[in-house]
Amino acid sequence: MRYRKEIDGLRAIAVVPVILFHAGFDVFSGGFVGVDIFFVISGYLITSIIHTQTKAGKFKLKIFYLRRIRRIFPALFLVLITTSVASLFFLYPNSAYEYSQSLLSVLFFSSNVYFWRTGDYFATAWIQTSSATVDLKAWISSAMASAGVLHPSVFLGRLFINAATSLSHVWLALLRSLPFGMY
Numbered sequence: 365m366r367y368r369k370e371i372d373g374l375r376a377i378a379v380v381p382v383i384l385f386h387a388g389f390d391v392f393s394g395g396f397v398g399v400d401i402f403f404v405i406s407g408y409l410i411t412s413i414i415h416t417q418t419k420a421g422k423f424k425l426k427i428f429y430l431r432r433i434r435r436i437f438p439a440l441f442l443v444l445i446t447t448s449v450a451s452l453f454f455l456y457p458n459s460a461y462e463y464s465q466s467l468l469s470v471l472f473f474s475s476n477v478y479f480w481r482t483g484d485y486f487a488t489a490w491i492q493t494s495s496a497t498v499d500l501k502a503w504i505s506s507a508m509a510s511a512g513v514l515h516p517s518v519f520l521g522r523l524f525i526n527a528a529t530s531l532s533h534v535w536l537a538l539l540r541s542l543p544f545g546m547y
Contacts, residue, residue: 378402414516473509
């Protein structure tokens with residue numbers, strides 16, 4: 365797939381309201397919509413890559429996952445290492461324990477479930493007082509990882525079964541959105 369600068373522009377537009385919401389601008393209280401837009405764009409890109417490469421007979425699931433890992437892991441681990449070192453100096457024992465639990469959930473790409481079960485992502489007060497605030501932002505990586513594992517399998521399965529009915533598209537959309545529904 366060729367590079368499309370307009371997609372990067374849409375990503376930037378989607379991220380701005382989220383950043384402004386977290387910066388405390390009340391006018392952007394609906395900034396979370398940007399996250400949904402970002403998910404849709406990512407789903408489109410992933411589907412386009414899989415579809416184009418499958419049509420050309422060049423799609424390899426292992427290579428697909430390796431590229432995703434090379435793209436996501438360096439930044440993720442930089443943030444986790446930096447925040448973990450900082451937590452040693454700035455967190456009290458109870459907060460450090462809470463942070464370590466969230467850190468484990470991020471490492472196992474289950475933070476979308478962890479934060480769904482332990483707090484309210486949309487509750488601004490919880491976000492600002494939680495020692496796990498930095499890791500809270502990593503739930504999107506977990507949701508994307510869940511979808512990244514599920515989506516190619518469902519998409520390829522649909523191609524191989526030759527189920528090109530509208531019902532298969534509905535099932536694909538439902539399965540694709542399942543991990544995101546947990547935030």
